[in-house]
Amino acid sequence: MLYSGGIVLLVAFPASTPALEGIAQLAFSGLAPLSVFAVVVLVRIRGLGAFGIRRVDAKWLLVAVGFAAACLAVILTFDKIVASLYPNVDDAQGDLRAASEAGLATLLGTIALGGLLTPLGEEVLFRGxxxxxxQRWGTWVTVLVSAFIFALWHGINLVFPSAFLVGLCCGWLLCRTGSIWPGVVLHAVYNTSFLIIYSTE
Structure with a gap:
């Protein structure tokens, strides 16, 4: 219901410019899952550790940065191949590109929302x-199904492969560590890198 209401509001009251529309979408993509997570926590009345919010060895955060770099390399290569084969294809990221390119202040706001808030919100919901x-059905089910749900949330478009790849890595890190924080770091580094790339294109 929270997600549906937010989507209706975004569609019914579009921002005045593509850049502001991109910022609104990023704010929604971070705040909506955090709101859903808060409802789940209140309903379940369980400790946050049950949702993977627990300390993790620092080495796993470094592993997460390495995974983010690997994901970035794979997806940038994939995007170049797609662009060469289909030069006019819509990558579904137009508003985010506009927000990243609208100046330093807007870029910093975009990074705060898309590079920090969104990864936190999406990881507590999709992994936490x-x-x-x-996880009661095993590692393979956990990693594959959660990655597919995460990618599907991003839509059937050119973002789907990157979301699925990031979801696979974040799910695997969760299964290995029991913590969402490596996934948050991976997701944050990946998103921030793409937003910076968008700003320089």
Whole structure:
């Protein structure tokens, strides 16, 4: 209901410029899952550790940065191949590109929302809630199904492969560490890198 209401509001009251529309979308993509997570926590009345919010060895945060770099390399290569084969294809990121290119202040706001808030919100929901729920059926189910749900949320478009790849890595890190924080770091580094790349294109 929270997600649906937010989507309706974004569609019914579009921002005045593509850049502001991109910022609004990023704010929604971070705040909506955090709101859903808060509802889940209140309903379940469980400690936050049950949702993967627990300390983790610093080495796993470094592993997460390495995974982010690997994901970035794979997806940039994939995007170049797609662009060469289909030069006019819509990558579904136009508003985010506009927000990243609208000046330093807007770029910093975009990074705060898309590079920090969104990864936190999406990881507590997709890994902290969905993936932790799926862990009763084993690692493969946890990693694959949570990654697919995460990618599907991003839509059937050119973002789907990158979201699925990031979801696979974040799910695997959750299963290995029991913590969402490596996934948050991976997600944050990946998103921030793309936003910076968009700003320089």
């Amino acid at each position: 809630v969905f993936a932790r729920f799926l």
